[in-house]
Amino acid sequence: MIPTCAAQTPADATSDDDFSSDVLKGMARTPKRVPSKYFYDARGSQLFEQICEQPEYYLTRTELGILESNVADIAAALGPHALLVEYGSGSGIKTRLLLDALDEPVGYVPVEISPSALDASVENLAEEFPDIDMLPVTADFTQPVDLPSPDETARRTVVFFPGSTLGNFEQAEAISLLRTMCIEMGRNGAAIVGIDLKKDNAILEAAYNDAAGVTRDFTLNLLTRINRELDADFDLGQFDHRAHYNALAGRIETHIVSRKDQTVRIGECKVDFARDEAMLVEYSCKYSQEDFAAMAAKAGLRVVRTWMDSNHWFAVQMLERA
Template identity: 80%
Template structure:
């Protein structure tokens, strides 16, 4: 029996009533908002994988190229017999590159809100890495999570947070998440974080408005999920996707815009929308190296290594306690 087959995911997924409470609370705000973590049901996860394949969406392929080019350096910086903890495992492509380069990793703990994405990722990785304990946790990594321990003792815990997902949080929340990493990785641990760097706004906006409309479908799928899981009646034809770069805040801001004045039912509640009223569904913050170092310092961390691509579009940062 393989180590992966004996590992069990911890039952920490947020229940439907909390999803409903979060949605209703967000839609009662001014302006309205829905948390981006709810994008990732099974269909949302599929669509996000398609986004990553779009020519405009440079982020995934650029980060992958960094990991491919510098995998040996990153593995040396991590050291032998580490426990790898990943926030938001997704399809596990980047994880595979890292585990393959690492020296005798003892365990892998993916923390992922989408059970379908988590199960598929762990299944595939378990076949390729039979000597690594696969310890999946179905949970929201922004909330406190009790992490399982591998059978073998590890020399250090390394938190892996690729994909520029940190940029989906406002600065205060991002610093709080970095502080959580600082605690979970322990005194001699580390974190490896992918960040999208500031660049030409035209490149940034194109990445979130692909010509094929996959990002649009991904954004509007959030409404389809609410319809299905919360007994709502959003008419997706009456809403549109909008993403633009805010240079003052240094971020892409994604909204779902009501094209007409309308009322939508969610369960036994009615929500009114004005024509052209926008719901905020995601921030995608972009950083300079200096800005990121300052933010890490506020979380008690310091950047000890930084790997970038030839264009300086993206960076993979290694953090340790300050």
């Protein structure tokens, strides 16, 4: 069903209006859809941190283990005097590991759409790395960004994109983002990208359906945010979280599912949901080594190094221009 006032969303949106516009446009689609980037309000970010601690959610600890075991080798492959550009504000241990291991990095450029997250990241890292030029950029990293120049000339620009976040994009979007990396790293640059690898379906589905229900709370918190910020009246008790692995598409597909026929108000709009109707809120794509190499090639990049865990569940890939 189409929201009764979907056409009233503003064209020249501010960031708050972007949320309203994206939600109402998503409600008018078939199937309904809300971008996963809106998961991360303050509560959503807290819940995601809890997800990373769940025993079923192997991704964070596996990638961290790869970095801890191989960070010296990664830093050597990248070389001295690098400018590190991170997509998203990396205030966590992965960023610290790489900055600490690099040979005299000249600067750190976190690209983050949220000013508050960006400020917190830079404040924490600046205390630990006073000799590294901190150059935060408030921007959407999916679009090309004019990168600031550090005081000292960099020998190469390195884009750091951990966390398998690339998998949240559909293939065409992921290739476009890799092309953006290719442009921003320059002729002699490199990228370090974390990707989740294809594996047994049961392992994959358990990671997104933890027994404690934290992922369910995280997913449904999106409705809480819509209620709070867009004056909506979603009844969270009448919606469920569902995540399943689509083997043909090679991705986890996460939906919010209506438990009954119901009508929800979002501001002045009314949106109908049928019983068992599923609203898509996230893709989490999984790759084989061959899948990822082929996708990178379409973006003008090639895989030059790969670091994996002993189970071959996750890979950290180093890319350069083809």
